[in-house]
């Protein structure tokens with residue numbers, strides 16, 4: 001399973017890259033708004049700093065506006081894919097962009113039938129938001145399981161990005177289900193390597209090493 005980081009903060013991206021297991025980045029307007037610099041400037045900087053895919057979201061909600069914006073955003077870097085909201089106009093845009101060879105990440109997906117439509121439109125990636133479903137007492141990971149089953153039934157190549165991740169269990173279940181990608185907030189990325197028994201065991205080993213005659 002590929003690990004993406006869900007942030008627009010270049011410092012977080014660089015720190016995650018140093019671990020050596022980062023495969024890509026996803027952003028959205030909310031994440032970029034936290035940086036306090038112009039939208040496209042931030043996205044361009046991220047695209048240049050990252051080898052793997054970087055998602056950049058359109059702001060337009062109508063077909064023509066999305067297409068125009070997507071073409072401009074795609075020019076910010078060869079690794080940019082365009083985040084398109086899962087609405088009717090968005091599906092139309094995905095169809096056109098796919099025909100032009102521009103990769104898309106269809107975002108704000110909350111059920112498996114929406115994901116089926118995105119795959120039929122030719123989406124490169126689909127992003128089900130599991131945490132936001134959990135927040136309203138729905139099982140977010142059930143939707144991921146359903147999407148994977150449907151894509152497998154018909155051989156769709158659209159890659160499933162488990163998004164809106166809140167905790168390590170989302171990552172565990174994503175991997176057990178065979179999701180292609182988990183896009184992880186920096187705070188969760190930092191926490192998943194940690195286990196108290198690892199820290200305790202390491203401290204003990206270092207202490208015991210001191211007892212070995214030199």
Ligand code: G3P
Pocket residue numbers: 006026027028129131132163164165183
């Ligand atoms: O980037 C899309 C998604 O991961 C957003 O997550 O935490 O705002 O629900 P969140």
